[in-house]
Amino acid sequence: MKASNSRWKEHLSGKMPEVLAQEVDNFEMEIDLRRQGKLDERLFAETRLRRGVYGQRYDNGERHDGKKVQELKYPSGALTKGPNTLWDAPGMQRIKIPGGGLNASQLETLAELAEEYSDGIAHVTTRQDVQLHYVHIDDTPTLMRRLAAARITTREACGNSVRNVTACPYAGVCPDEVFDVTPYSHALARFLLGHPDTQNFGRKFKPSFSGCAQHACAIANMHDLGLIAVTRVENGKEVRGFEMYVGGGLGTVPYQAKPFDSFVPPEELLPLTQAIARVFAKYGEKKNRNRARIKFLVQDLGITKFKELVLEERKKLPTDPRWTDYIETAEQFEEEPLRPPGEPVATASEDFERWRKTNTRPQKQTGYVTVTVTLPLGDITSNQLRGLADIVRRFTKETIRTTVEQNFAIRWVSQSDLLDLYDALRSVGLGEPGAGTIVDITSCPGTDTCKLGISSSRGLAAELRKRLAEKSFEMDEAVQNLHIKISGCFNSCGQHHVADLGFYGVSRKMGGYAVPHFQVVLGGQWDHNGASYGLPVVAIPSKNIPEVVARLTERYVANRENGESFKDYCKRIGKAELKGLLEDLVRPPADPADHSFFSDWGDPREYNLSDLGVGECAGEVVSAIEFDLAAAEREVFEAQLLLEKGNIQQSAKIAYMAMVHAAKALVKLEVADVSDDPDRIISEFTTRFYDTHKFFDPFAGGKFAQYLFAAHKASEEPRTVDSARYLIDEAQLFVDASHSCYNRMSVPVAV
Amino acid sequence: MELQHVNLKLLLGNPDGVDLEALIPIFHDWIQDQTCEEVLVDVTDYRHVHSGPGIVLIGHEGNYSVDNTDGRLGVRYNRKSVLEGNNQDRLAQAAWAALTACQRLEADPRMGRTLRFNGKDVEVLINDRLLVPNTSASREGLDAEFRLFFNGLFGEERYDLTYGDEPRRLLSVAAEALHTFSASDLLNNLCGVLPIETTS
Secondary structure: OOOOHHHHHHHOOOOOOHHHHHHHHHHHHHHHHHHOOOOOHHHHHHHHHOOOEEOOOOOOOEEEOOOOEEEOOOOOOOOEEEOOEEOOOOEEEEEOOHHHEEOHHHHHHHHHHHHHHOOOEEEEOOOOOEEEEEEOHHHHHHHHHHHHHOOOOOOOOOOOOEOOOEEOOOOOOOOOOOOOOHHHHHHHHHHHOOOHHHOOOOOOEOEEEEOOOOOOOOOHHHOOEEEEEEEEEEOOEEEEEEEEEEOOEOOOOOEOOEEEEEEEOHHHHHHHHHHHHHHHHHHOOOOOHHHOOHHHHHHHHOHHHHHHHHHHHHHHOOOOOHHHHOOOOHHHOOOOOOOOOOOOOOOOOHHHHHHHHHHEEEOOOOOEEEEEEOOHHHEEEHHHHHHHHHHHHHHOOOOEEEOOOOOEEEEEEEHHHHHHHHHHHHHOOOOOOOOOOOOOOEEOOHHHOOOOOOOOHHHHHHHHHHHHHHHHHHOOHHHHOOOEEEEOOOOOOOOHHHOOEEEEEEEEEEOOEEEEEEEEEEOOEOHHHHOEOOEEEEEEEHHHHHHHHHHHHHHHHHHOOOOOOHHHHHHHHHHHHHHHHHHHHOOOOOOOOOOHHHOEOOEOOOOOOOOOOOOOOOOOOOOHHHHHHHHHHHHHHHHHHHHHOOOHHHHHHHHHHHHHHHHHHHHOOOOOOOOOOHHHHHHHHHHHHHOOOOOOEOOOEOHHHHHHHHHHHOOOOOOOHHHHHHHHHHHHHHHHHHHHHHHHHHOOOOO | OOOOOEEEEEEEOOHHHOOHHHHHHHHHHHHHHOOOOOOEEEEEEEOOOOOOOEEEEEEOOEEEEEEOHHHOOEEEEEEOOOOOOOHHHHHHHHHHHHHHHHHHHHHOHHHOOOOOEEEEEEEEEEOOOOOOOOOHHHHHHHHHHHHHHHHHHHOOOOEEEEEOOOOOOOEEEEEEEOOOOOHHHHHHHHHOOOOOOOOO
């Protein structure tokens, strides 16, 4: 879409890490192949998802306009970027931010990208990512290159992969932490990114790191893999380790993670996770998408058996030096302040005091605080991002992180700078108080952009924010500290299960009309790493939810006993009484002239469910070998392009390697740890696929394998234009034959 | 220098009186009625964001919004697709789109006559940093192009031009006319420069 797209590659040449640059080149080639119809749409969908390129609502080209379903007639016509997903339809780009850590230059890059490719807004998610909406797929390679130049990758942000590794945003500065988990979270993220053992999952996999057990910050209990920092004394010396939990997850039915090990030493963190990945890939469900998360595997096997399988895999793992290399300097990891420690500033104004109370927390390092920048609904403009970049440069060594509450945390702010920083934040509209309070509502994108959204989570969140902000400082402190979280549907992206007041979108039919509702989920526990989940109580029309919040909070203040928490209050009075409190709100008003309930917050259209689509969160189940063969196919294409440019030797080399990679893909079906050495690959291929005739074509026999053997024998010889061309043709035939071989192996043989 | 992805913003008079919420059903109706030849997709509400995009009508070729960036409320057109023609054509297209949208909004009774072009302030931004970086060289190189365009819009040299010089931001030029115009006046002035095809 953007006129400058073709120029960015050259402009950024030499400024991107080679690995990231190559990844983007590969993706761009896949886009070309898809445009030419040479790449299956399902495979392309998973490919783009694994680069964080997501679909959005209406991307099937249909949108209900309030009266009828309207066709959106894009110029690209019927060209698709996935099943039922039109090429030109706007999409979402998810950008992984490991542990939420960003620097000023990265904030500025995000600002530019939001302006040029999106709608001028960057959105912080409940997993510390940043999302840009309404992005055209043709712009995504350039977007990725510009991120790569800022040392950010979007790889595996979506799809059946290891998603963002989240971590406590206060790691390293929190007075309550056991130790700083930052370097370990970075090590795990780095290790797992693109790891061969993580390419064959049936669903996503989400790890998180907490520095302590008692706070919420990384919500370890609801993750596929949760790590909580612990120490113990060995031989008189305190050593670091992790409590490891597996099999947590929210989704439609939330599961608490099960304790896997009470103490995993750092040198076992990566290999054990790798072993868990292997077990998930090997035994996890792949056909039934609804049961493909690791939580179901752990439940079905039981934690004891699951652990047994993991430890068996652990024993078989070939030693990888990265297990220790990536963490060897972890204990020396340390952030530094820019400015000297200071004394708290005197009270300046009521506004400042309100903000200070909710948006700052003392660090364990005397004289410093961490400041939370409240982002309404997780949104921030490009100008605000640039303003924030200036602020973190001015007051800190750019130590800023996103949080799972969809805010930013600025660390290492000197106490004596606090007022100046507050003024600087206010000057760019980022000085709102209320972080972590009832007005700081977490919400997923919902029906605004998500294909699975049922009710408008953001619309409701905006309305509640407005109403609660008006009176939040008059509220009882017990109410001020409640958490509200809203999901647009039952898939829990808004994490409603761990909220005091949680809501997820549902639909009900009333008087012949579809009416947007929210299921009310009460008494979840946010702290102690999301220790327990709330009770679903009753479904209430969306337009009555503000009254639900008002009524429940008033009753809680009036009736709580001995300072009990909202969770304990809900447990004490019970589901029946809670439901009774809200019974009259279950129906919309009786006035037939009042149609307000038949539309959702912020959307005047008559509510209907026809815009619901097939979600891409689950991606497409594409096996590792399909990916590998697609990569080999892409290399053949690349070889053709090189030959066209006259680069004969390079084109021949790439064509040969395409064959080697296709052969390796087949070998991996039988040998997980096959070497990258072409001699070893050819040897294994010969033994397992040629000598056994598995690779033999029903009509051509072993002919195509002979192409591989000949190319391998002549791999060091210079090529002419003609011989390079023949080699490319043979490479294509070999890759095609590899596909056929795999297909034959996948078809059950009749008995 | 090629100007693509032209954004044009018409500042509004009495911005504090503009009822932004009323825009939401109006923009939804534009989608329903397929008000223009461009593919209109959805409406998004960013009123909760300080000095933000306001209410945005997302389109394929371009977005329309009542935008509050820098606290300056205005009807804004953001051209997203590449457009054929020359720079004057592309400036004219953006102006035509913004002025037509503004006219429609001014006339819509649901706005309660709260939305009106202030008659003199027009901003142009070029939403492509590589194509047109915000440098003094770009500003000097494009000055004649912008003046030619504003001459056609406001009359020969009957305006003041101010360039935005923050290098991190998009290249922008703000024109303040010496006299006031209505949206219709400016559309009439544009007719002399408008290309036959205004969308592509």
